[in-house]
Amino acid sequence: MEIGISTFLEATPHPVTGERVNHAERLRHAVEEIVVADQAGLDVYGIGEHHRSDYAGSAPAVVLAAAASMTERIRLTSAVTVLSSDDPVRVYQEFATLDGISNGRAEIMAGRGSFIESFPLFGYDLEHYDALFEEKLELLLKVRASEKVTWRGGHRPAIHNLGVYPRAVQHPLPVWIASGGNPESAARAGMLGLPIAFAIIGGMPERFAPLVELYKRAAAKAGHDVNKLHIATHSHGFVADTTEAAAEAFFLPTQAQMNVIGRERGWGQPYDRDTYDAARSLRGALYVGDPEYVAEKIVLLRKNLGVTRFFLHVNVGTMPHREVLRAIELLGTKVAPIVHRELARIEGSE
Numbered sequence: 001m002e003i004g005i006s007t008f009l010e011a012t013p014h015p016v017t018g019e020r021v022n023h024a025e026r027l028r029h030a031v032e033e034i035v036v037a038d039q040a041g042l043d044v045y046g047i048g049e050h051h052r053s054d055y056a057g058s059a060p061a062v063v064l065a066a067a068a069s070m071t072e073r074i075r076l077t078s079a080v081t082v083l084s085s086d087d088p089v090r091v092y093q094e095f096a097t098l099d100g101i102s103n104g105r106a107e108i109m110a111g112r113g114s115f116i117e118s119f120p121l122f123g124y125d126l127e128h129y130d131a132l133f134e135e136k137l138e139l140l141l142k143v144r145a146s147e148k149v150t151w152r153g154g155h156r157p158a159i160h161n162l163g164v165y166p167r168a169v170q171h172p173l174p175v176w177i178a179s180g181g182n183p184e185s186a187a188r189a190g191m192l193g194l195p196i197a198f199a200i201i202g203g204m205p206e207r208f209a210p211l212v213e214l215y216k217r218a219a220a221k222a223g224h225d226v227n228k229l230h231i232a233t234h235s236h237g238f239v240a241d242t243t244e245a246a247a248e249a250f251f252l253p254t255q256a257q258m259n260v261i262g263r264e265r266g267w268g269q270p271y272d273r274d275t276y277d278a279a280r281s282l283r284g285a286l287y288v289g290d291p292e293y294v295a296e297k298i299v300l301l302r303k304n305l306g307v308t309r310f311f312l313h314v315n316v317g318t319m320p321h322r323e324v325l326r327a328i329e330l331l332g333t334k335v336a337p338i339v340h341r342e343l344a345r346i347e348g349s350e
Helices: 023-039 060-068 088-101 126-145 183-192 205-221 243-265 273-279 291-305 321-348
Strands: 002-007 044-047 075-078 106-111 148-151 159-163 175-179 196-199 231-239 287-289 309-313
Touching: 002 023, 002 321, 023 044, 023 060, 023 321, 044 060, 044 309, 060 075, 060 088, 088 106, 088 126, 106 126, 126 148, 126 175, 126 183, 175 183, 183 196, 183 205, 196 205, 205 231, 205 291, 231 243, 231 291, 231 321, 243 273, 243 287, 287 291, 291 309, 291 321
Parallel strands: 002 044, 002 309, 044 075, 075 106, 106 175, 175 196, 196 231, 231 287, 231 309
Antiparallel strands: 148 159
């Protein structure tokens, strides 16, 4: 069971003071977070790609590379790369470069993108949303499989027996499929035998169990060893020394950011304290509390979904940097050991 951090490099105004972390400062904070996560013993750190003013993460591979030479063991991944609006050859080159700098610790998490700003920015038509992802995923997997590539599609110029360099240290370079709960994405990942990451930011995580089963059935039907599949989840949360402190620190930034997104997407119902507190319950999708409580929720997630990796998304809205670093430290030094001990006890007795 791997445990790590995910972030979109939030740079939103603080809901109380109105102070805004500028993009340059947020990027430097991210490098420090990765170093602290590595020192705390966490397994992975992921940065999501976005192209809007309230996030600084438009180039995840660059930020991850900045921390690669300052860390020793932590894996470094996008969370996610919006593959539909990017060039798969360039994506492979960037993460193969990161893989070389980090000596084999890079990963790509590829998704279609729940935020769509990159499509008009890079000249792509949203009418081709699904077709773009399918085609570009096919090319990315071809590039990672072979130094010389021959390929033809409908949305990108063809490649005729050309080499792609540098080659990654890892062969193959890990590529995950990221999904917000789309059955087609789960089935596609299973058919291809690729690891999958589910974003679970609302409702009860156990409701994703049918998607996990769909993923496994598709993998088995395609001839892949189900026992070797990897499943990750990504959920919002925060760890502090007490559950009360965690709940208070995380509420206002979370409320502010969720209401911004809610207005953009027409969710209608404002995000309030009752919604927040319900999500913090044991079966809810928010992992907010002291180390023991957060660990209990991760163990329950493992029981219900069989996950092999858990991402805690700490910065939903702008949080004080020192509090974020403390949360990362607690996740690595307190939460993860509890989870590992409890899973060893439970699964060792089965």
